Amino acid sequence: VPRFEDRLPWDELRAASVALPREFYLRPAAEVARSLLGKILVHGELAGEIVEAEAYLGENDLAAHASRGVTPRTRVIFGPPGHAYVYLIYGMYECLNLVAEPAGVAGCVLIRAVDPLCGLAEMSARRPAVRRPEDLASGPGKLTRALGITREQNGVDVTAESGGPLVVRAWRGEEQPRPAIVAGPRIGIRECTDWPLRFYYAGHRAVSRVRA
DNA sequence: AGTTCGATCGCCT
């Protein structure tokens, strides 16, 4: 099993970042998806920078789980923003979404890839076959497995600065120069395939390579 | 109660 080095120590990551407030998510899902690039997904002491995300809308978006209305599974998507929607796909993989839009309006963002920052040893233990650190979380099912995110986190508040198991944080201070953002069609769906609701960093090594 | 099939991944050729 290869050993990967953390990009920075956990306490430095905590000091250099702050949890995103609920208002961040209180916007159209596409805006939230684009804005989430460069933010930090944190589960326990495992963390990675978001490099790819997709927006899913409401009743007109036939690719979205919410398009068929409120069900026991989708109720979180219709709830207040800043919460996690986690579901099981293909019987074996969990997918993490962050709820956008005000309560009563459907909209969420599928996190498709993160670039590992902290806890790489534990991530590689969870995904022993992976040879390069940028492949640990370069897909929606890969990142939940690497970070240990499951349906147990469905519905949790990701804006809690203290105490939350799953939090999204932003770097403090001045924005660093960052890669160009590409918008293109979403992956793995059969409806609304022309809508440019997938956002990712151009040329980033941790972006999922599914269907180029 | 039974059936269908999916916001995926990794291994095979």
Place this chain on the structure above:
DNA sequence: GGCGATCGAACTG
């Protein structure tokens, strides 16, 4: 590029 794994949500009757 093709396919099997694996299971629960949603829909049919």
